[in-house]
Each structure stands twice: as C-alpha cells, then as structure tokens.
Amino acid sequence: MNTLTTVVVAFNTLANALGQLLTPIAWLPDWLSLTLIAGLTGLGMLLAFKYTSNQRAIAQIRRDIRANLLTIRLFRENLRVALTAQARLIVAALRLLGHALIPMAVLTVPMIFLLAQLALWYQLAPLPVGAETVITITLAGPTETPLPVVILLDNDAIEDVSGPVRITSQRQVCWCIRAKQPGYHTLQFDLEGQRYEKQIAIGEGVMRVSPQRPSRHWSEVLLYPWETPFPRESLVQAITIEHPQRSSWIAGTDSWIVYWFLISLVAAFCLRGFLRVHI
Amino acid sequence: MAELNNKTLSRRSFLKRTVAIGAGVSVAGAAGAGLYLGSVNRVSRAAGKKVIIIGIDGMDPRLSEQMMNDGQLPYLAKMRAAGGFRPLGTSIPPQSPVAWANFINGAGPGSHGIFDFIHRHPEKPQAPFFSAAETVAGEGGWEVGEFKIPLDFWPFRHQPPRTELRRQGIPFWDYLDEAGVPSTFYDLPSNYPPSPSKCGHHRCICGMGTPDVLGSYGTYQYFAEDNPPEPVHEGGGKRFPLRFVNDTAQIKLLGPENNLLRKPESTLVELTIHRDTAANAAVIEMGQKRIVLKAGQWSRWVDLTFELRTPWFLPGRSVRGIARFYLQEVAPNFRLYVSPINIDPRAPAVSISEPSSFVTDVARKIGPFYTTGFQEDHKARTNKIFNDQEFIQQATLVLEERFRLLEYAIQNYDDGLLFFYFSSSDLQSHMFWWSDHEPHPSRSPEEAAFYFNHIKRLYQQLDRVIGDIIDRYGSVATIIVMSDHGFANFGWQFNLNSWLRDFGYLNPVECPSILSEIMDWSRTKAYGLGINGLYLNLKGREREGIVEPGAEAEELIEALTQGLLRVRWGDQPVIRNVYRASEVYRGEAMALAPDLIIGYHRGFRASWATCLGDLEADAISPNLEAWSADHCADALEVPGVLWCNQPIRSDNPSLVDIAPSILALYGLPTPPTMTGRNVLG
Numbered sequence: 001m002n003t004l005t006t007v008v009v010a011f012n013t014l015a016n017a018l019g020q021l022l023t024p025i026a027w028l029p030d031w032l033s034l035t036l037i038a039g040l041t042g043l044g045m046l047l048a049f050k051y052t053s054n055q056r057a058i059a060q061i062r063r064d065i066r067a068n069l070l071t072i073r074l075f076r077e078n079l080r081v082a083l084t085a086q087a088r089l090i091v092a093a094l095r096l097l098g099h100a101l102i103p104m105a106v107l108t109v110p111m112i113f114l115l116a117q118l119a120l121w122y123q124l125a126p127l128p129v130g131a132e133t134v135i136t137i138t139l140a141g142p143t144e145t146p147l148p149v150v151i152l153l154d155n156d157a158i159e160d161v162s163g164p165v166r167i168t169s170q171r172q173v174c175w176c177i178r179a180k181q182p183g184y185h186t187l188q189f190d191l192e193g194q195r196y197e198k199q200i201a202i203g204e205g206v207m208r209v210s211p212q213r214p215s216r217h218w219s220e221v222l223l224y225p226w227e228t229p230f231p232r233e234s235l236v237q238a239i240t241i242e243h244p245q246r247s248s249w250i251a252g253t254d255s256w257i258v259y260w261f262l263i264s265l266v267a268a269f270c271l272r273g274f275l276r277v278h279i
Numbered sequence: 280m281a282e283l284n285n286k287t288l289s290r291r292s293f294l295k296r297t298v299a300i301g302a303g304v305s306v307a308g309a310a311g312a313g314l315y316l317g318s319v320n321r322v323s324r325a326a327g328k329k330v331i332i333i334g335i336d337g338m339d340p341r342l343s344e345q346m347m348n349d350g351q352l353p354y355l356a357k358m359r360a361a362g363g364f365r366p367l368g369t370s371i372p373p374q375s376p377v378a379w380a381n382f383i384n385g386a387g388p389g390s391h392g393i394f395d396f397i398h399r400h401p402e403k404p405q406a407p408f409f410s411a412a413e414t415v416a417g418e419g420g421w422e423v424g425e426f427k428i429p430l431d432f433w434p435f436r437h438q439p440p441r442t443e444l445r446r447q448g449i450p451f452w453d454y455l456d457e458a459g460v461p462s463t464f465y466d467l468p469s470n471y472p473p474s475p476s477k478c479g480h481h482r483c484i485c486g487m488g489t490p491d492v493l494g495s496y497g498t499y500q501y502f503a504e505d506n507p508p509e510p511v512h513e514g515g516g517k518r519f520p521l522r523f524v525n526d527t528a529q530i531k532l533l534g535p536e537n538n539l540l541r542k543p544e545s546t547l548v549e550l551t552i553h554r555d556t557a558a559n560a561a562v563i564e565m566g567q568k569r570i571v572l573k574a575g576q577w578s579r580w581v582d583l584t585f586e587l588r589t590p591w592f593l594p595g596r597s598v599r600g601i602a603r604f605y606l607q608e609v610a611p612n613f614r615l616y617v618s619p620i621n622i623d624p625r626a627p628a629v630s631i632s633e634p635s636s637f638v639t640d641v642a643r644k645i646g647p648f649y650t651t652g653f654q655e656d657h658k659a660r661t662n663k664i665f666n667d668q669e670f671i672q673q674a675t676l677v678l679e680e681r682f683r684l685l686e687y688a689i690q691n692y693d694d695g696l697l698f699f700y701f702s703s704s705d706l707q708s709h710m711f712w713w714s715d716h717e718p719h720p721s722r723s724p725e726e727a728a729f730y731f732n733h734i735k736r737l738y739q740q741l742d743r744v745i746g747d748i749i750d751r752y753g754s755v756a757t758i759i760v761m762s763d764h765g766f767a768n769f770g771w772q773f774n775l776n777s778w779l780r781d782f783g784y785l786n787p788v789e790c791p792s793i794l795s796e797i798m799d800w801s802r803t804k805a806y807g808l809g810i811n812g813l814y815l816n817l818k819g820r821e822r823e824g825i826v827e828p829g830a831e832a833e834e835l836i837e838a839l840t841q842g843l844l845r846v847r848w849g850d851q852p853v854i855r856n857v858y859r860a861s862e863v864y865r866g867e868a869m870a871l872a873p874d875l876i877i878g879y880h881r882g883f884r885a886s887w888a889t890c891l892g893d894l895e896a897d898a899i900s901p902n903l904e905a906w907s908a909d910h911c912a913d914a915l916e917v918p919g920v921l922w923c924n925q926p927i928r929s930d931n932p933s934l935v936d937i938a939p940s941i942l943a944l945y946g947l948p949t950p951p952t953m954t955g956r957n958v959l960g
C-alpha cells in the first residue's frame with residue numbers, strides 16, 4: 001500500500017504540473033471549456049488507440065464482420081451457413097474486444113488522473129464572498145487520549161465565526177468560517193508549535209477547488225490530488241473544507257462527468273474516419 | 280437641504296446595512312440568476328404609472344399619531360403634513376385574514392366569504408378549519424403493496440390531497456391584469472394557494488396562510504435534555520428528548536407525511552449532534568454536511584431533503600425544505616430549537632407563488648428566505664421555548680430578511696403596482712404592545728414600558744425604510760402605506776361559550792367544549808367559534824338545529840345582543856358592539872357567516888379557550904399569556920392607518936376603498952363587485 005501511495009503521489013506531482021495547462025478554464029464559460037476538453041480527450045483517446053492497438057488486425061476483423069453479415073443476408077434459407085456466420089460474428093466481436101484491451105489498459109491511468117484534475121474545477125464551486133462554511137481537521141491518535149489544542153491562525157481572507165469545536169469521539173476539530181476575500185488563500189493551523197496548511201478558494205465562477213488536503217492513503221490521494229498529503233506520522237491527518245455544489249446543467253456537480261464522457265465519445269467517433277483509426 | 284441630504288444618506292445606508300447583514304446567503308447562487316429573471320415576458324400597459332403599497336400589518340393610528348407629533352416618524356409625518364394621513368376603517372371583525380381579504384376584493388366579508396380566522400361547516404360544527412384555505416382529502420389511488428399511488432390522468436382521475444383557497448369574489452388585481460397593468464405582490468395574506476393570473480401581468484408570493492413542509496402554519500421542533508421522555512406535540516411545535524453518550528446524540532427531524540403510503544407516515548432526516556462543553560458549542564451533522572454553532576447562535580438557512588419511499592418501479596421522490604437552527608444551551612441542559620421547516624423557495628414542493636417560478640426566480644437571486652405565512656415564531660414564545668429577548672432576536676432575523684427582499688423588490692420594479700408586506704409589526708405587537716396606564720397582567724410597569732419601546736423603535740425603523748422608498752420613487756410614484764388594523768391591550772379574556780352556558784343558551788353545564796361528545800345540541804341555542812363569531816343553532820341549517828328561523832331567531836338575537844352588551848367587568852363594559860351579519864355583510868359568499876359578530880372594548884378579547892369551542896369555569900379571566908395585546912376587538916376600537924404621498928380626499932377611508940383607489944389611479948372604473956370608493960385625488 002505504501003508503494004502504491006508513493007506512486008500515486010508521484011503521478012499527482014506530474015498531473016498537477018500538467019494540470020497548470022487547465023488554468024484557462026477559469027477564464028471561459030464552464031460549458032465551453034468542458035466541451036473543448038472533452039473534444040481533446042476524444043482526440044487523445046483516438047490517437048492512443050491508433051498507436052497502441054493492432055490496427056491491421058482490427059481492419060481485418062472488420063472486413064470479416066462485413067463478409068459474415070453479407071453471408072447471413074444471402075444465405076438466409078440455409079440454416080447451417082447462417083448459423084456458422086453468426087458464430088463467426090460473435091468470435092469477431094470478442095476478438096475486437098481483445099484488441100481493445102491494451103489501449104484501454106494504457107488509457108486507464110492517464111484518464112483517472114485527468115478526471116481527478118477536472119474534478120478540481122467542475123465538481124465543486126468556490127466559496128462565495130460572505131458565505132459560511134465548516135472546516136474540519138482530523139487528528140491522528142487513539143480516541144481515548146484528549147485532543148490537543150489546535151489554533152486557526154488569523155487570516156485576512158476569512159472571518160472565524162465559531163470554533164474550535166472538538167469532536168473527541170472522531171478526533172476532529174471544526175470551525176465555522178465566513179469567506180471575505182476572493183482568490184486562492186492558504187489557511188494556517190498551529191498544533192503544538194507546528195504549522196499545518198490548507199488551501200481555500202474564494203470567489204465566483206469556476207476556480208480550482210481542493211476540498212480536502214488528504215492523509216497519505218492512496219485512495220485519498222487519488223481523489224484529492226492538488227495538495228500535498230500529510231505525512232503518515234503527522235499529527236494532522238486531513239483538513240476538509242465544505243464547498244457548495246456547482247449548479248449548472250452541463251458542467252455542474254456530478255453532471256459534468258457525464259457530459260465530458262459523452263462529448264469525448266462523440267468526438268472520437270466523428271474523428272475516426274478523418275484520422276483513419278479502426279475501432 | 281444639507282440636513283436632508285444627510286438624512287437621505289443615513290436612510291440609504293440604513294437599508295444597505297440591514298441588507299448587508301447576512302448578505303453571504305444572498306450571494307450564494309446569485310450567478311446566472313439575472314438570466315432567469317430576464318426571461319419574464321410582460322408588455323406593461325401601465326404607461327410608466329407607478330403605485331407602491333407598503334402593507335404594515337397591525338400598525339396602529341393612535342401610536343403613529345403620537346409618534347408623529349413627537350417627531351419620531353419624520354417621513355410619515357411629512358406625508359401627514361401634506362394631507363396624506365387618515366385612520367383607516369378596518370373590517371368587521373378586525374382580524375388579519377378578513378381585513379386583507381377586504382383589501383383584496385374592495386368589498387366586505389359578504390363578498391369574499393372570510394369571516395374569522397376559524398370557520399365551521401354548519402353540518403360539522405365539531406370540525407373547525409382555517410378560514411382562508413381548506414385541505415381537501417385525496418380520492419382514490421392505485422393500491423400496490425403498502426402504497427397507494429394517485430393516478431390523476433384518464434381513465435383513473437384519482438384526486439391527490441390538495442389545498443383550496445376559500446377566498447371568493449374577484450381580487451382587484453384581476454382588473455389590472457385584464458387592463459395590462461402589471462402587479463407584483465410580496466407576501467400577500469389571504470391568498471394561498473395563489474389565485475391564478477389570467478393575462479400574465481400579475482405576480483404574487485403568498486403570505487399569511489402559506490404552510491410549512493409539514494402542511495401546518497409553522498411547527499418548530501425543539502430538542503432538549505430535560506424534555507419529557509416521550510415526544511410532546513403542543514400548539515405550533517413539537518418537543519423531543521435527546522440523550523448524549525460521550526457527548527454525541529442522535530435526533531430525527533420530522534418531515535412531511537408520505538402520502539404515497541396507504542398508512543401515511545412521517546419522513547425523517549437524521550442528525551448527529553456532537554457537543555463540546557468546554558467550547559460551549561456544538562457540531563450538527565447531516566450526512567456530509569455540518570453546522571457549527573456556539574451557544575446563543577443562529578445558523579443560516581440549512582437545506583433539508585426528506586426522501587419519500589416509493590414502490591420499486593417508480594423513481595425516488597423527495598421534498599426539500601429549509602430550516603434555521605438555534606443552539607440555546609450546550610450544558611448542563613442541551614437545548615436546540617429548529618425553526619418550522621419552510622418550503623424551500625428555490626425548489627418549492629407545492630406552488631407558493633403565481634406564477635410558480637416567481638418565488639424561485641427571487642430565491643435564486645437573493646438566497647432562501649422564510650416562506651411560511653407566520654414567520655415570527657410567536658408559538659415558540661407562547662410555549663416558553665423562547666424568552667422575550669430570543670423572540671425579538673428571531674423577529675429581527677425575519678425583519679432583516681424582509682428588508683433584503685424589499686431591496687430586491689424595489690430594484691426589480693419598473694411600473695404598475697408593487698405591494699410589499701411586513702408582518703413584524705403585528706406579531707411583535709401581540710407580545711410587546713402595552714399602551715395604557717393600567718397594569719400589565721404579567722409584566723412590571725418598567726418591563727411593559729421597556730418592551731413597548733421596542734415596538735416604537737420598530738415603527739421608527741419602518742419609517743426610515745419608507746423614507747428610503749420616498750427618496751427613490753416619491754416624485755414618480757404614488758406611495759401608499761397602510762395597515763389592516765390597529766392594536767389594543769389584551770388584559771382580560773371573555774369566554775363566550777361559558778357566558779352562553781351561564782345564561783342557559785348552551786348545555787349541559789358540565790360540557791367542557793362544544794366539540795365534546797356530551798354536548799347536548801337539543802338544548803343549545805347558540806355557540807361561539809372563532810375569535811368573534813357567534814352562531815345560532817338554527818333549524819334547517821345546523822345539523823341538530825333547534826332554533827326556528829323567523830320570529831324565534833329574531834327574539835333570540837335580540838336577547839343575546841342585549842345580554843352581551845350588558846356584560847361588565849367591574850364597572851367596565853366588555854363588549855362595545857354586537858353586529859348582525861345580515862346588517863353588516865352583503866354579497867354572494869354568506870354561507871359560512873356567523874349570525875352575530877362580537878366587538879370587544881379595548882382591553883378585552885375572546886378567551887383562548889372559546890376560540891376553539893372550549894368552556895371554562897369563569898366567563899371572564901385575566902390573560903396571562905405572552906400574547907398580551909390583540910386587535911380582535913370592535914372594528915371601531917382598532918382602525919388601521921393610511922398614508923399617501925398625495926392628499927386623501929375622504930375623512931373616513933376604509934380598507935375596502937384602497938382597491939377602487941388603485942384602479943382609479945390606472946384610469947379604471949370601480950367595478951360593481953366592489954363596495955369601496957376612490958379616496959385619492
């Protein structure tokens with residue numbers, strides 16, 4: 001598990017660096033940026049498919065399929081011939097699937113990281129100025145031991161409305177804060193003289209929102225790629241900020257991924273003749 | 280002039296400041312809302328003519344005049360100086376649903392059929408209902424397993440349960456609508472469910488009478504460690520116990536009933552509460568969402584989603600509501616108040632505006648707000664969950680929200696009629712009004728004066744808001760400020776049914792309530808129901824009527840009237856007038872009218888018990904409730920107010936005159952359905 005986490009963290013570093021290319025999302029209407037990205041994803045998938053699959057073999061199978069379809073039409077009365085052709089069709093379909101396995105395997109990893117990067121933009125909305133939200137910090141250690149004192153240091157970007165409130169049974173400390181200044185800011189927490197940081201996104205429109213700075217666990221790190229995970233031995237295990245959902249039909253919370261998927265498929269389908277890719 | 284400008288500035292900044300409070304909520308969800316609002320397609324034929332009406336429920340002419348004389352209401356006083364102030368004749372009886380319906384129809388209760396807060400069907404006197412709207416039970420349904428699904432299409436045509444507006448007659452905006460004059464109402468009382476607009480020029484957010492998601496007129500939920508071990512359902516709310524284990528407790532918020540079930544059951548939202556006694560605060564957890572509250576702190580609006588169980592073959596359904604949480608105490612006795620769960624204006628479960636999208640458009644722009652008819656939680660004060668200060672705090676939250684909505688209303692107003700309603704003055708006056716020198720039944724003189732000053736400050740606040748509107752629109756709009764009735768002390772309560780029993784009109788003597796099974800209708804000639812209504816047990820009309828119409832009824836009416844007018848408390852007369860419905864009402868909607876309407880002197884009102892038909896030992900007793908002032912007296916005792924920025928022609932205008940006056944401002948004649956007349960310019 002340790003190794004997996006290290007690998008995910010390393011990939012995240014790369015993905016975050018490449019993710020800088022997504023910065024223009026903030027300047028475009030959400031539907032436009034998502035359409036462009038989905039189109040480019042479709043193109044990328046198609047090219048990856050072209051160079052990682054056996055195009056000649058796929059073309060051959062497609063010809064077989066066409067031949068068998070013709071056979072079925074011509075020999076409708078001859079049951080034996082028709083059935084053989086149908087069996088061949090099934091085999092061909094399975095072979096096509098087999099040929100798709102390698103490209104799919106190759107594409108899976110970059111897709112996961114791309115989706116994690118896109119989720120930073122489209123899954124949640126930044127905190128509007130004036131809105132209140134809850135910050136939760138999760139600490140390490142057994143539940144029986146008393147919680148240490150955690151201080152949210154003063155920051156011009158936010159106003160501390162209430163807190164810290166401790167949930168001993170879950171080793172968590174919560175604050176209610178009010179967003180004051182638009183932009184990306186870093187909140188600082190003091191715990192026994194140590195500083196811990198968490199990014200916060202305040203403003204309107206589309207911003208890169210990292211709702212959680214995660215613990216060092218591969219699944220958490222995969223879901224929340226933007227901020228460096230806390231080390232395994234850290235007293236602070238995670239810091240979470242609740243963000244509002246994005247209300248948009250196309251690029252809103254949870255709906256964006258459906259739209260992205262559909263558009264990338266449509267793009268790949270439309271471009272396949274142009275790029276002469278057999279799929 | 281410089282002084283005026285300064286004042287202008289301070290008034291503006293006043294409204295802005297109140298608007299700025301909690302503006303965060305309003306910013307949320309604001310993006311893109313302009314798009315929706317721009318989509319309303321109405322071609323106004325108002326020709327730029329603007330009429331703005333500010334309806335201030337319960338604003339009293341005596342107090343207003345006194346405060347204007349003392350220079351405490353400068354902007355209203357200025358209108359008075361220009362001939363634009365009169366007491367405004369109210370309805371018989373002066374109850375808000377009746378009075379506002381008079382305003383709406385430009386005619387009295389005989390035209391709109393609302394005679395009291397509470398009505399009864401003559402054949403079912405034991406089932407009183409709220410007069411302005413009636414819930415009609417569903418009919419039919421496809422029974423499948425534990426479910427009963429209404430199929431409202433052909434050939435089944437099952438009827439799901441629904442609420443019907445009981446107000447009859449033609450509301451004045453229908454005439455404006457027909458003439459192409461736009462009208463927009465924010466929180467209009469006596470109009471739920473909203474009456475439809477025929478030509479699309481009328482918009483309205485429903486006010487008084489609008490239910491919460493439970494279908495009630497406001498049900499708070501109160502969780503405390505010292506609550507009784509079993510849930511208690513009290514008028515206006517429910518109390519639940521809660522128990523902490525390791526500083527964590529589980530509670531369930533009650534939602535609407537799932538009517539898709541054969542045996543409807545309440546939906547629930549489960550909450551987990553973690554308290555931190557050292558920090559004197561708590562975290563409330565709802566699924567993924569958390570709220571952090573210190574003791575004494577109010578949350579903002581919290582979204583609640585109640586899932587309704589459906590059969591497997593139907594998609595899941597849910598009802599959205601909003602509530603505000605108020606953490607009263609963390610330890611030693613944890614106390615949490617949850618406001619009535621209001622219909623979420625961003626996704627209303629039932630239509631609460633005309634058109635339905637109107638309230639949604641507004642809420643998208645300014646965020647969620649109270650949608651129930653009664654927004655100030657007077658029940659929480661009456662049931663001693665709030666103390667006076669807490670009630671003021673909650674009422675102030677409501678008022679701030681109203682100011683924000685008013686700012687929106689004004690900014691989104693072009694021409695035609697704009698109506699905006701304030702309930703604060705009414706519901707706070709019920710608790711804090713005390714105008715005379717006689718001792719308050721439950722407060723010291725100092726305390727009574729302290730809280731009455733709060734009402735005066737509220738009047739001043741409203742005066743500044745009106746000043747702001749005059750600043751912006753005074754030169755181009757007719758501005759009307761009005762109330763439906765005034766106010767009076769309510770120190771003594773009169774139990775009409777007990778009085779009827781004492782004089783042998785109602786039997787048997789040991790009967791605890793007219794709704795009781797031991798009620799002997801064969802020996803009962805008259806009964807009281809509602810706040811001002813008295814009904815004869817008339818043969819042919821009532822289910823078990825014994826009084827012959829004609830001479831016997833006439834004699835009885837005469838005897839009752841004389842008897843009631845003679846009632847004394849010490850040397851004070853209790854009842855000023857007894858009106859005969861046949862003399863004070865006329866119109867098509869008389870079916871449910873009481874026979875007599877009791878008009879009390881100031882200081883007196885119907886007792887709490889008698890309103891719902893209960894009897895007490897004494898006919899007269901002190902009123903020791905927190906609700907210590909009222910207006911359900913004689914109409915002549917509690918007129919409302921009318922200010923206008925143009926002279927008022929009549930010396931004795933009345934509520935029914937407002938509608939004809941508005942129509943006249945748009946060049947429309949007074950329709951024959953109205954009994955009022957034009958009293959402006």
Ligand SMILES: [Zn+2]
Pocket residue numbers: 337375705706709910
């Ligand atoms: Zn009232």
